[in-house]
Amino acid sequence: MKYVIVGVGVAGIEAAKEVRKRDADGDILMISADAQIHSRCMLHKFIAGERDEKGLDFTELDFFEKYRIHWKSGVRVKGVCPEEKEIILDDGGRVGYDKLLLANGADSFIPPVGDLRKASNVYGLRNLSDAQAIVKEAEDAKEVLVIGSGLVGLDAAYGLLERGKKLTIVEMVDQILPVQLDAHGAAAYQELFEKAGVRFVLGRRASEAVCEADGKIHKVKLDNGEELACDLLIVAAGVRPAIGCLEGSGVACERGITVDSHMRTTCQDIYAAGDITGRSGIWPNAADQGRIAGRNMCGVEAEYTDIYAMKNTINFFGLVTLCVGRIRPEEGDDIRIKEDRTQYKRVILKDGKVEGVLLQGDIAHAGTWQYLIKNQIDVSGIGKDIFDVSYADFYFTGEKGEYVWA
C-alpha cells in the first residue's frame, strides 16, 4: 500500500504516525513545500531570535527514520488526478498513490489593496519561510507596518519588537484581537504592546499603497487620509485554504476541500485534514483531523466528532488569556464578571448554560470550561459561585481510575 501525505504541518504529521501505527509495512511518502518541520504557533519566537529553526520542530527526534517515512521537501503539488491516482508536482514529477491525504494547509490572504500583492516588502506570516524572509527584510527596515491585530499580527509585532523595530499596527475595527476578546480584555494587551513601543491605529483600513521604483511600498494611506511610512509590511488578514492545485481535479471544494466526518473528500481514496478543509484554524483540531484521516486511510473506521473549535489561548508579555465559546454578549445573557488587579474573568450564561468564557491573568484549571460549553452542561443547579465551579462538581472515576465526564 502506498500512502502519500501532502503537508508536514500537524495534520500531516499526525496522520503519518497513525498510518504507521496501523500499517507496519506500508510505504509512506510525505511531500511538502516546507523545507523544515516547524510549529506555526512558534514563528514569533523565531522572528524574535528566541529560537532557531530547529527549535520550532514539534516532532520526535529522528521522526522520519523512526516512523520509516520518505520525505520529499521543497516541492508543491500542482495538480491532482484522481482517475490516474497520481499527483503532479511543480518540479515536473508525478507521484502515484493508493491513498492520498491532502494536508497542505492554507496561504496567507493578502487583500487586493493598492500594490500590496505586487510589492516585494509585503509578507504574510504563515510559514517558516515567511518568518525567515521577514527577518531578512527587517535587517534594513526601521519602520514596520502590520495590517491586522489578530494573533498573527501581534505575533509578528512581538517578534519584531525584540529586534528593536518601530511598529505600527492598523486594525479595521475599534479594538485589537476582535475575534478572541471583548474590548476590556483587548485593552490589557493593547496597553502592554503600547508600553513596548507599538502604535495602534484602530477603526481604520489601508486604502492606498503604491509601489515605488525599488518595487517596495514606503507609505500606506489610510481611509482617513493619514499616511504611514514603512519599510516592511506584514499583512495579517487571515488565511485561505490552499485549494488552487485542485482546480479541475474533480475534488469538490467550497471554502476549503469538502470532507465528510471520516475526512474523506468526494473522490475515492483521497482524504483531507487541517486548514485546507477550512474547518478549523486551531492546532488541536487539525491534529485530530489528521489522526482520523490516517485511521480511515488504513481502513480503520473513525469519525471526527470533537469539532468544537471556538477556543483560543493567548500569551504575550506574561499576560495569559483563555477564551472559549461566544465572545459577544447578546440580549438575555446573564453575564458574570470577576475582576481584581491580577485577573479579569467573564462568563456568559444563558438558560443555565455557559456559552462563553474569557479568563485573563489566571487560567489555572480552566480546562473544564471547554467541556461545559461544548457539551452545553446545565450549571444552574450547582450551589456555588460560577467561578468556583470545577471538576469536583462532576467528579467521577472509571474502572481504571480514569476521570470520566459522567
Place this chain on the structure above:
Amino acid sequence: MKRIIVEYDKCDGCKNCSAACMQAHRETDGTIYDLDLTDPKNESRNYILKDAEGRYKPLFCRHCDEPECVKSCMSGALTKDSESGHVFYDETRCGSCFMCVMNCPFGVLKPDIVSKSKVIKCDFCVNAGGEPSCVAACPKKAIHVEEV
C-alpha cells in the same frame, strides 16, 4: 501503566499530598521541615478540590490513555512515554501557549505562578524512582498506585 488511584471518600483534605508534591519538586535542597510554603515557586501538582457539599475531591493528573494535553501540544513538549505510559513535560521545548491547559477536560493543568511560561504537571516523581511522593505521604491511604 501505573496510575495513582484516588478513593475520594477516604480523603479528609489534609493536603499532605500537596505538601509532599511541593517538597518533591522544590528547586532548593532541604527537608519538608524547611519547605517554604509561601514561596510561589513551590507549587503542588495535585489539588484537593471541594464540591458544593463540601466533600473533598482530589484532582491528580491521570496520565490519560489518550491525553488531550499531548494532543494539543504545538511544541512537542508534552509526550506520552511509550514504555511507562506516563505523560511527560519537557520545559525546554514548551512554547508557553497553554493550549494544554485549555484542553485538559478535567482542569488539572495550570501555568506556573511566577513566570507564566511553564506548565505545572505531574511527572510521577520520575526523578525519585517513579514512586509518587503524594502517595507515600497520604495518612488516610486515599491514594495508591495501581497497574492499570
